[in-house]
Amino acid sequence: MKVLVVGSGGREHAIVWKLSQSPLIDEIICAPGNGGIASLARCFDVKATDLDGMCALAQSEKVDYVVVAPDDPLALGMVDRLSKLNIPSFGPTSSAAIIESSKVFSKNLMKKYGIPTAKYETFTDSSSAIEYIRRQGAPIVVKADGLALGKGVIVCQTVEEAQDAVHSMIDEGLFGKSGASVVIEEFMTGPEVTVLCFTDGKTISPMPSSQDHKRAFDGDDGPNTGGMGAISPVPCYTPEIAERCMNEIFIPTINAMNSEGRTFKGVIYFGLMLTPQGPKVVEYNSRFGDPECQALLIRLKSDLFEIMRATTDGTLGSLDIKWDERASCCVVMASGGYPVKYKSGHEICGIDRSTATIFHAGTRLSDGKLFTSGGRVLGVTALGNTLAEAIRNAYAGVMPISFENMYFRRDIGSKSIEEDE
Ligand code: AMP
Numbered sequence: 001m002k003v004l005v006v007g008s009g010g011r012e013h014a015i016v017w018k019l020s021q022s023p024l025i026d027e028i029i030c031a032p033g034n035g036g037i038a039s040l041a042r043c044f045d046v047k048a049t050d051l052d053g054m055c056a057l058a059q060s061e062k063v064d065y066v067v068v069a070p071d072d073p074l075a076l077g078m079v080d081r082l083s084k085l086n087i088p089s090f091g092p093t094s095s096a097a098i099i100e101s102s103k104v105f106s107k108n109l110m111k112k113y114g115i116p117t118a119k120y121e122t123f124t125d126s127s128s129a130i131e132y133i134r135r136q137g138a139p140i141v142v143k144a145d146g147l148a149l150g151k152g153v154i155v156c157q158t159v160e161e162a163q164d165a166v167h168s169m170i171d172e173g174l175f176g177k178s179g180a181s182v183v184i185e186e187f188m189t190g191p192e193v194t195v196l197c198f199t200d201g202k203t204i205s206p207m208p209s210s211q212d213h214k215r216a217f218d219g220d221d222g223p224n225t226g227g228m229g230a231i232s233p234v235p236c237y238t239p240e241i242a243e244r245c246m247n248e249i250f251i252p253t254i255n256a257m258n259s260e261g262r263t264f265k266g267v268i269y270f271g272l273m274l275t276p277q278g279p280k281v282v283e284y285n286s287r288f289g290d291p292e293c294q295a296l297l298i299r300l301k302s303d304l305f306e307i308m309r310a311t312t313d314g315t316l317g318s319l320d321i322k323w324d325e326r327a328s329c330c331v332v333m334a335s336g337g338y339p340v341k342y343k344s345g346h347e348i349c350g351i352d353r354s355t356a357t358i359f360h361a362g363t364r365l366s367d368g369k370l371f372t373s374g375g376r377v378l379g380v381t382a383l384g385n386t387l388a389e390a391i392r393n394a395y396a397g398v399m400p401i402s403f404e405n406m407y408f409r410r411d412i413g414s415k416s417i418e419e420d421e
């Protein structure tokens with residue numbers, strides 16, 4: 001079997017790393033890939049959003065299966081395009097990927113099918129939006145409808161802040177078309193947990209719980225990023241809560257998508273908040289999260305390729321997916337200044353002395369040397385018998401690595417450990 005993986009981040013490196021352990025695969029290629037992926041797969045210079053280019057590559061390389069990992073190509077319909085060429089692939093069609101690419105769609109879906117989420121209204125004109133905000137009061141949350149590189153959600157502490165957010169999205173076009181419709185949502189409180197599930201549209205197989213750290217700085221301070229680190233499992237996600245989520249959220253969501261004629265296949269991402277009233281959905285994604293993927297795949301004992309094929313073929317129910325009992329932690333090493341402004345092109349030293357598993361994100365290989373080439377550079381990932389040990393092992397793996405202006409959070413997972421004690 002020859003497999004093409006689409007994407008270039010730490011998530012895609014983790015996917016390629018795990019797939020490379022499958023005895024069913026002869027060769028993996030990747031587009032566009034990165035400096036770490038290049039050691040496991042031939043990389044091709046085709047952008048993840050270039051549907052024509054990617055389909056041409058899949059055909060000319062005669063691949064048997066394509067893994068579409070990022071959100072944009074899924075929303076654009078890469079899986080649909082490949083299917084027309086009779087090339088099977090991993091991920092939802094664009095009609096199902098809408099669960100991530102339109103917040104108006106996902107909120108309306110949850111309302112229609114009684115899936116617990118924050119109360120909300122949607123607006124396309126700013127004056128009615130502002131009237132609603134004045135009636136509701138703050139804190140309140142303003143969300144752009146479409147994909148906005150993870151920046152389309154503004155948690156507003158005051159009515160003025162919420163009004164500004166609405167103006168910038170609807171009237172000033174801050175996120176272009178993505179912000180022409182907005183969702184205004186009740187502010188929820190409680191710990192956040194991510195649960196990713198494999199699904200073939202019939203069977204739903206939750207992975208262990210995980211937790212991202214979205215803010216740039218220690219203590220959950222600073223701007224939102226793509227994610228600065230992740231842990232798995234999350235101690236506050238107890239078996240009782242997991243059972244509730246399965247019955248009240250996961251199964252109803254998959255059934256709702258079927259009822260809408262939008263059967264979801266691939267990985268569905270449930271961003272949950274464990275509120276005093278019970279677990280509620282904060283967001284859906286139509287793919288693996290990054291860096292949650294890195295923290296999860298290091299714990300996966302089963303063959304990832306077999307699971308992916310089963311989601312495509314509708315045979316997930318026949319698999320018994322096995323996970324490592326140990327905990328994991330992924331610490332993201334980033335370029336100083338990320339997510340706002342940062343410099344690239346610095347040499348990365350010391351990776352060969354690290355005891356951890358390193359998933360590359362923004363790296364580039366040149367003349368046998370590694371250089372930084374993006375905001376998030378490396379995901380340093382380790383297992384441990386306890387969560388505390390996994391965190392210690394990941395940070396021990398960070399120690400020998402250096403590049404100019406490097407930056408990483410020093411408190412990944414620390415809140416969960418405090419809660420655990
Ligand atoms: P999202 O991109 O939808 O995951 O939102 C980004 C972050 O904003 C989430 O991880 C939450 O921390 C926060 N957030 C989103 N919606 C709400 C809400 N209704 N109440 C409180 N915080 C929220």
Ligand code: GLY
Nearest residue numbers: 212227289290291
């Ligand atoms: N880590 C959050 C995301 O991938 O959307």
